[in-house]
Amino acid sequence: MYYRESGYYKTDYKSDMSLYPLPISRFAAFSLLVLFFLAAPVVMNEYYLTLLSLVAIATVGALGLNILLGYAGQLSIGHAAFMSVGAYTAANLATKFDLPFLITLPAGGLMAAAIGIVVGVPSLRIKGVYLAIATLAAQFIIEWIINHSPEISGGAQASIEVPRPTLLGEKLESPVELYYFLLIVAVIAVIATQNLIRSRIGRAFVAIRDQDIAAEIIGISVFKYKLYAFAISSFYAGVTGVLYTYYLGIASYEQFQLGVSIDYLAMVIIGGLGSILGSVFGAFFISLLPIAIRLFMESVGSIFVEPDVLAQSISQLRQILFGVLIIVFLIVEPDGLNRLWINIRNYFRVWPFSH
Amino acid sequence: MLDSSGGSSDPILTVDKVAKSFGGVQAVKEVSLQVERGSIFSIIGPNGAGKTSLVNMISGFYKADQGSIKFDGTELIGRSPSGIAELGIARTFQNIALFRGLTVLDNLMLGRHVRMKSSVMSCFMWWGAAQKEEIHHRKRAEEIIDFLRISDLRRANTGELAYGLQKRVELGRALALDPTLLLLDEPMAGMNSEEKEDMVRYVLDVNAEFGTTIILIEHDMGVVMDISDHIVVLDQGEKISDGTPDQVKADPAVIRAYLGASHLQG
Ligand SMILES: Nc1ncnc2c1ncn2[C@@H]1O[C@H](COP(=O)(O)OP(=O)(O)O)[C@@H](O)[C@H]1O
Numbered sequence A: 001m002y003y004r005e006s007g008y009y010k011t012d013y014k015s016d017m018s019l020y021p022l023p024i025s026r027f028a029a030f031s032l033l034v035l036f037f038l039a040a041p042v043v044m045n046e047y048y049l050t051l052l053s054l055v056a057i058a059t060v061g062a063l064g065l066n067i068l069l070g071y072a073g074q075l076s077i078g079h080a081a082f083m084s085v086g087a088y089t090a091a092n093l094a095t096k097f098d099l100p101f102l103i104t105l106p107a108g109g110l111m112a113a114a115i116g117i118v119v120g121v122p123s124l125r126i127k128g129v130y131l132a133i134a135t136l137a138a139q140f141i142i143e144w145i146i147n148h149s150p151e152i153s154g155g156a157q158a159s160i161e162v163p164r165p166t167l168l169g170e171k172l173e174s175p176v177e178l179y180y181f182l183l184i185v186a187v188i189a190v191i192a193t194q195n196l197i198r199s200r201i202g203r204a205f206v207a208i209r210d211q212d213i214a215a216e217i218i219g220i221s222v223f224k225y226k227l228y229a230f231a232i233s234s235f236y237a238g239v240t241g242v243l244y245t246y247y248l249g250i251a252s253y254e255q256f257q258l259g260v261s262i263d264y265l266a267m268v269i270i271g272g273l274g275s276i277l278g279s280v281f282g283a284f285f286i287s288l289l290p291i292a293i294r295l296f297m298e299s300v301g302s303i304f305v306e307p308d309v310l311a312q313s314i315s316q317l318r319q320i321l322f323g324v325l326i327i328v329f330l331i332v333e334p335d336g337l338n339r340l341w342i343n344i345r346n347y348f349r350v351w352p353f354s355h
Numbered sequence B: 001m002l003d004s005s006g007g008s009s010d011p012i013l014t015v016d017k018v019a020k021s022f023g024g025v026q027a028v029k030e031v032s033l034q035v036e037r038g039s040i041f042s043i044i045g046p047n048g049a050g051k052t053s054l055v056n057m058i059s060g061f062y063k064a065d066q067g068s069i070k071f072d073g074t075e076l077i078g079r080s081p082s083g084i085a086e087l088g089i090a091r092t093f094q095n096i097a098l099f100r101g102l103t104v105l106d107n108l109m110l111g112r113h114v115r116m117k118s119s120v121m122s123c124f125m126w127w128g129a130a131q132k133e134e135i136h137h138r139k140r141a142e143e144i145i146d147f148l149r150i151s152d153l154r155r156a157n158t159g160e161l162a163y164g165l166q167k168r169v170e171l172g173r174a175l176a177l178d179p180t181l182l183l184l185d186e187p188m189a190g191m192n193s194e195e196k197e198d199m200v201r202y203v204l205d206v207n208a209e210f211g212t213t214i215i216l217i218e219h220d221m222g223v224v225m226d227i228s229d230h231i232v233v234l235d236q237g238e239k240i241s242d243g244t245p246d247q248v249k250a251d252p253a254v255i256r257a258y259l260g261a262s263h264l265q266g
């Protein structure tokens, strides 16, 4: 019975494992690609394109944290510190050794992964709140080391200017060029993450998250796979740090402080833990929310308060709102914004017979 | 007390003077036994006798305080549970330990984890090596799904299944490893007689078809006496009997230990 046409079986399993088994998902993915690759650069002015570029960068970082927290179930409050590792690695390689972007980018990721392993080996033997504290400590220690090592941080300002990135001899100068490049990186990151998650390694992450004792018994070395998750997540963070650095034209530790780690936690929790699409939603939401707040406050708030008070209150309002949203989502909708998409998708799957 | 019934010619597992205590409780006291390759080997005894503790030591879940456990000549004590699984030893739990949020299929594929080798890089790339490996192992998982007659549950989350089916899926996850030694801790506990019959059939089929050596902990004496090649009896951490079903049944030490307990009827 089991031996019938293996050829048929093969194609069957292949399509069974495809990334977008549902037509509606395929349609949505295709529409988004058209929208972002073709429409956005035409209809949007430079300001909005830079915003989308920031979203693309954040997507990479959010995917990394979601692999660790959402799939492998390990909390990290030090995600931004690994971004700074990537950032300074790339900046130093670019300025001291004149290395091109295509080398500094993976190098930043790999260095962050290496530091991730160094931090992970002692940290991942502990769980829950203790792991949270250990990663928080890592955030401060890495920050401190970079800040106090002129060889790394480039001296008094603790910042290093980097040249515009060159790609295959072409300088990425305009916002449009940068946008395209970052978009491609983000798309690659999404697909690579989808692949990882549907593979043996992604399954092992989920097993560890759900039942670490059973995982170990069936042959998944829990420690090893936690370390994988930590290293991979740090790699994404490192790449994110490099992208930020080239985007801003400067590596600066101030871009990667504790608050940024919290921002990324907000992204994956609000976007949807253990969801790739959720990481993208979260990146959009958290990157664009401050701008929405500012627009709102400037139009409505200026009626009530002085401009300088307003400027201050915007950043505070942002922090408060993130905090509230994290709590609300954790309690009310642990699946995050991704749940919205699933609901919409399921609605259209049966459409027009939706009752 | 009876001793090992004559020349064990080809032992797959040799447990030698293994002991384990928790605080003051000596759960297992210097137990030795030999499991013949390809046999069905049962461990029986009253609750708290130390059966689960012994199996936990074999699977590396507990670390023995002393003694040695050799699997095909390899010392198991000191190895991690995952390291022991990699040698081809799989188990089920007395209290089901499935990945409840995952589907039956995912649970089985996880059971095959140690047989899959794709690197991190090839997993990221997927198309090519990782996909090929996935399809290859998926086939084996599907064979086990067919074998256990749970095809229609392939996509069901295991947490939503009835108790008896969960036990069956857990057996499936263990089988997915293609184990040479399978440890079953009360696989029929809490089942109705029909489910029990099915489970007995699966155990016998696994043993016969795949040649898997099976160590079985079970309370149902009818079943144990029926299907075992060899039985060891534990009582309060000590081995009190060791032999074929007929030898064990006739052993005065066993009868004494079970006196008052209504377990031994077969
Ligand atoms: N993890 C543990 N911690 C403390 N005591 C344990 C532990 N595991 C087993 N024991 C004790 O060891 C003894 C044997 O238990 P167990 O091996 O589960 O027996 P059985 O499976 O034969 O019913 C019992 O007294 C039990 O309370």
Ligand SMILES: [Mg+2]
Pocket (backbone or CB within 6 Å): B051, B052, B053, B094
């Ligand atoms: Mg027990």
